[in-house]
Amino acid sequence: MTATPARGVADAVPGRTRRLPPGPRLPAVVQTAMWAVAPVWFGKTCLRRYGPLFTARILGFGDVVYISTPDGIRRILRDDAGDFDAAAANESIRFVVGEHSLLMSGGAQHTERRKVLMRPLHGDNVTAYVEVMKSIVEQEVVGWRPGSAVRLLDCFQRVTLEVMIRAVFGITDSARLTRLRVLVPKLLDVNPLIILVPAVRRSFGGFGPWAAFQRLLREVDQIIFAEIRERRAELAADPSGRGSDVLSLLLAKGQDNPAVTDQELRDHMVTLLAVGQETTATQLAWFFERVVRAPGALERVETAVRDEDWKVLDAAIHEAIRSRPTTLDIGRMATKEWTADGYVFPAGTMFAVSLGLLHLSGRLHPAPESYSIDRFHPVEPPSAHFLPFGGGSHRCLGASLAMIEMRTVISTILRSVRLRVPRSTPEGVKPKGPMLVPRRGAQVIVTENRLFAGRG
Template sequence: MSSAVARRAAMPPGPRLPALAQTVLWAVAPVRFGRSCTRRYGPVFTARILGFGDVVYISTPEGIRRILRDDAARFDAAAANESIRFVVGEHSLLMSGGAEHTERRKVLMRPLHGDNVAAYVEVMESVVEQEIRRWPPGSTVRLLDCFQRVTLEVMIRAVFGITDSARLDRLRALVPRLLAVNPLIILLPALRRRFGGVGPWAAFQRLLAEVDRIVIAEIRERRARIAADPGSRGGDVLSLLLTQGGENPPLTDRELRDHMVTLLAVGQETTATQLAWFFERVVRAPGALDRVEAAVRAEDWKVLDAAIHEAIRARPTTLDIGRVVTEEWTAEGYTFPAGTLFAVSLGLLHLSDDLHPRPDDYAIDRFHPVEPPSAHFLPFGGGSHRCLGASLAMVEMRTVIAAVVRDVRLRARRAAPEAVTPRGPMLVPRRGAEVVVVANRVAAGRE
């Protein structure tokens, strides 16, 4: 028996379909593919994905805890993210591990937590009110498109702090295209060639270069302005990173660029998609929208958080977190060799019939008044690589949802739930979370 065959035989069972067929199923219907494999093979199974090879899916609470926390030092997160290095850059938090990751995370932690995040609420409220004004009563709106505009505007103004109108307008046009990167150039490195300046790679390189020019120009101008007048520093994330004190050395322009593009890549689209799924679920679950509206009126943020968490559980925006084991590791009855790629499937954990009975139902009471065990629900990952922007994302979702339900009454355009559809790395509502605007006090001219 060859070493490759022997290794596959020692791996957890999985579908016997050709790798091409599994890759198509994984790309077109990842949730359905993952749940089908889980039902047939259990919460640990092996899939064969072109561009990645054998991938071990794991969705047991114990296995996830060991990979993300207990045995985290034996896993390489950066290696699993290698396919997106060309987007986020070598200095990105996603491309680091160990002590380097700890230091980079420490630098980014301060501007994304506590009072700094609270200071962005006013910007968020202003942006979402401007968006709501575009929803006349009786109209049908695609909330995914609406919330992408909202979260992008918040990112540009509160995180980047950009005020130049020309740069604002250009980024509004470029960033959605940047985030809609062709998945083929992620999956198939062989396509990352210019082919005479034509094809998806060449087009993406031109797009990325223009975004980089705008971001780096903003960084350099902001750096010069703050150096000339320290009092001109704003409260946005970029300004805070430029003026960090303590023992940390000043960040270079390229380091700042990579950090800012990473925040764009992993924050803006994820929050927008989760907001769309929140309303797609709430307008269809009996009594859920009324309960959310009552919670907002009463400023009962525990109930609102429970409603948000249930939407995150029921409709994950992404399915997996990648990790590569760096040394032989034994778990779930298997011994995995160094180099094994794991898909730590938080999405399948959250959709487990055993951990969350009737997982396809949306039920706020799963999280209120008693929350499920923390090992059963990890909305932002876990361990030292837990999502750095979790606090910002929760504040933004609370703020946007509260603003919408205070002034707008919505209903589902169709009774049937919207299917889950992959769009790049995101799992989005197939129709964009279409709703009908029943009433809108802002659009009606309320002061």
């Protein structure tokens, strides 16, 4: 890449303001390839050469303005949020999550849908899942033989999926559980061509990635709709027998929890799967990849778990989120002309609000590549410098669930298992769809496992 402005960006001349910031002049196909194969390197390289406001050209999205300043992010996500459309930026995944998804709504519609989902995903409703989470983790950990190598990313994907379909969906039918364990990982591993190139979304006589994805999505939908119908019937027969899972709470009628249609329920459930399950699994993998390598960090976290010092554990989790983001950006599209840093951005400008680059900024977080729990304990960084779950009215709705799940998984493992790394060098970042995962899957060696010994 060169430090010259992106092609198509007007030069700054007296009396004239550039409409888009500078960026690499490489062809869009090359920039897209770098963005897809090495997004962290691409983002950090552009940040270093052009500053925290730059323009990239990505196939399927066109000119994309990256912004990673605290002030700019605050304005887009909160102060000027009414001038930006989150749903338009998520249009490429509508075919997965559905038109009723929270990701596909804005304004009053978004507020209403968020209100429906808020209660089941917060407070006592979330803490009620802890015992189920512990049981799921123990079932996974019991098979970790001392001396064996374990890819934690694979393990956590199984754990978080099980939490989602049992605690959040409340599914107990063994046949459905078995089938979803096979289907959901395939559903989340969608071919990126389908997302980036709308022209690929054709059946081609029943062949190709789009036809295969449609068959997969139909089978998942059949299971979800069947579950919704049965649960509706059970609730009608015995209103007092409702479960505590998210689906049951959404089905329950009441003044504070209005009834929703089967299609809306389906879209909410698939959205929770799409944005919650794999994100939490990946963040857990990065947590252990970071903690087991940083001097003294694992011992400090083990002590915090033993003493139930959740402030230290949360600080360790937050530092892992900061140092190894699971995704780099969230999208927003300007709905009207917007001005920032001397630029006038026309309506329709696509912004990549780069929380990942914000968290990796050496100006805001000295020595950003190093892992240090002290960044968040005893004093946390300014809230504008760390936004693990986004901000404003579109802040991640599952933040409370994710934090409780991560605390529960980590503490359950560390009470029973001791780990070491097979090599001291950090694992690289590998793109997997929208996720940024540990290149070797967060591999560890199990040195002790009291649960395994207890099997006899």
